[in-house]
Amino acid sequence: MSPRILGTLMVTLMALASPALAHDEKMHVVGTVVSLTADRMMVKDRSDTNVAIRLSAQTKYERDQSPAAAADLAVGSRVVVDVEGAGDSTTATRVRFAAAEATPQSHHEHGGTHESAPQP
Numbered sequence: 001m002s003p004r005i006l007g008t009l010m011v012t013l014m015a016l017a018s019p020a021l022a023h024d025e026k027m028h029v030v031g032t033v034v035s036l037t038a039d040r041m042m043v044k045d046r047s048d049t050n051v052a053i054r055l056s057a058q059t060k061y062e063r064d065q066s067p068a069a070a071a072d073l074a075v076g077s078r079v080v081v082d083v084e085g086a087g088d089s090t091t092a093t094r095v096r097f098a099a100a101e102a103t104p105q106s107h108h109e110h111g112g113t114h115e116s117a118p119q120p
Contacts, residue, residue: 029090036074056091
């Protein structure tokens, strides 16, 4: 097997091995918030796996690289969550997020009509 194929295979296997990423001995969960309560959030990660994460009074929040409050976080927000623990004890130490993406309205939902401009 060529070194290139072997390298590609190893990278692929490592990516599939865990939904969390490790950097500087910290674990991260990257994805989109699919459910949220005062003490728990569910994040759909890049591999379409739902990851349950506990939230605590010590969890720090950052929105668009500025300090934020837990109340600023919403379903649909894209997040990078620093976590500790594993399984049912996975707990967020820091949640970095961007604003939730708006869901585009369909043509019928807003009741308007669009007419094409005449072509020159």
